Amino acid sequence: MTVTRPEHYRYHNGGKKDALPFTDQEYHDRLAGLHDIMELHGLDAVVLTSMHNVAYYSGFLYCSFGRPYACVVTKTDCVTVSAGIDAGQPWRRSIGDNITFTDWKRDNFWRVVASVTGEGKVIGCEADHLTMERAEKLNAFLKPKRGVDISAATMEQRMxxxxxxxxxxxxxxxxxxxxxxxxxxxxxxxxxxxxxxxxxxxxxxxxxxxxxxxxxxxxxxxxxxxxxxxxxxxxxxxxxxxxxxxxxxxxxxxxxxxxxxxxxxxxxxxxxxxxxxxxxxxxxxxxxxxxxxxxxxxxxxxxxxxxxxxxxxxxxxxxxxxxxxxxxxxxxxxxxxxxxxxxxxxxxxxxxxxxxxxxxxxxxxxxxxxxxxxxxxxxxxxxxxxxxxxxxxxxxxxxxxxxx
Structure with missing residues (x-):
């Protein structure tokens, strides 16, 4: 039997009921605040990569162990991007959608992120969290029209x-x-x-x-x-x-x-x-x-x-x-x-x-x-x-x- 080796998949295992530390409305209010930041800076999407911001806006607190993770927020969606090792936990513990990237091919994480944001968009990111390597990959895969550091603005919201x-x-x-x-x-x-x-x-x-x-x-x-x-x-x-x-x-x-x-x-x-x-x-x-x-x-x-x-x-x-x-x-x-x-x-x-x-x-x-x-x-x-x-x-x- 030939095994299909996809770049990503959705593994929505189990339900979200009572899994989050706050109500759905609390997360919707936080995302509304992030949408205000996006409107202020003319952003099409935000790629959040830090543990604190991913958890704050989605509810999912990741354990990276050397892997990249993200919460991608557009004007309509909130999507966490996680590794296969976590199975369905990121889906159960987040307010929005979840996509699992595979490690069959290098940089599948960035392919998933780009599939949500689209190419050539105005992208918000956390400059204080992206390494030089990951910043280069963001630019290579998303090909942003413009990049904006939103780390200070999200910190202001969290304060x-x-x-x-x-x-x-x-x-x-x-x-x-x-x-x-x-x-x-x-x-x-x-x-x-x-x-x-x-x-x-x-x-x-x-x-x-x-x-x-x-x-x-x-x-x-x-x-x-x-x-x-x-x-x-x-x-x-x-x-x-x-x-x-x-x-x-x-x-x-x-x-x-x-x-x-x-x-x-x-x-x-x-x-x-x-x-x-x-x-x-x-x-x-x-x-x-x-x-x-x-x-x-x-x-x-x-x-x-x-x-x-x-x-x-x-x-x-x-x-x-x-x-x-x-x-x-x-x-x-x-x-x-x-x-x-x-x-x-x-x-x-x-x-x-x-x-x-x-x-x-x-x-x-x-x-x-x-x-x-x-x-x-x-x-x-x-x-x-x-x-x-x-x-x-x-x-x-x-x-x-x-x-x-």
Missing amino acids: RKSPAEIALIKHGANVADVGGYAIRDAVRVGATELEVAMAGRDAMEREIAKRFPDAEYRDTWVWFQSGLNTDGAHNPVTNRALQRGDILSLNCFPMISGYYTALERTLFVGEVDDASLRVWETNIAAHEYGMSLLKPGASCSEVTAKINDFLEERQMLQYRTFGYGHSFGVLSHYYGREAGLELREDIDTVLEPGMVISMEPMLTIADGQPGAGGYREHDILVITEEGGEDITHYPYGPGFNVVG
């Missing part, structure tokens, strides 16, 4: 959350709190960073399954650090055993359908020395002051400047290592970012109701100095008409977080 997104993010913050309490309960002299991290991760995954029984579960994680390992916010977990007097960093990151939330807290094992307590309390004061500044009308650079002044007055600014907070939504440690909503000196975005942003000052004292270690507190706030609603509820400070 302003819908009520449904905010509801999901609040669930995520609640789940992070659950992980925080599980970590606190697991802290004891002799326990390893890995053991404590596993307790927090397991608690969060169980809580997500309880709240969202029809979801897909992936990528929830914990960074639990101790001693010298607290000096960086993204330091990986080790197998170091906790000792009395250690500084600890609790970092809980639940992932719900591509939506990332976080809880970060400073703790100490059993006791905290005077030098460490002074640094910790200063960082807590900066944290509380920073949260009071997060309200509509404040710009990211303005908030940053005020916290800088606050720390400089206390001779602590030199120990700050990064920005004071960032947006939340469809993003993760390995994909996605809404860089236009970060609390840094070079970001002038003005806060608006519907935005979601963290306050997370960190001070790092070098090893061998009094109070050595990294101190970080992190709360998530939803910007409302009245100000900032803090949706993080796990306590911070020495009254609760000297444990074990």
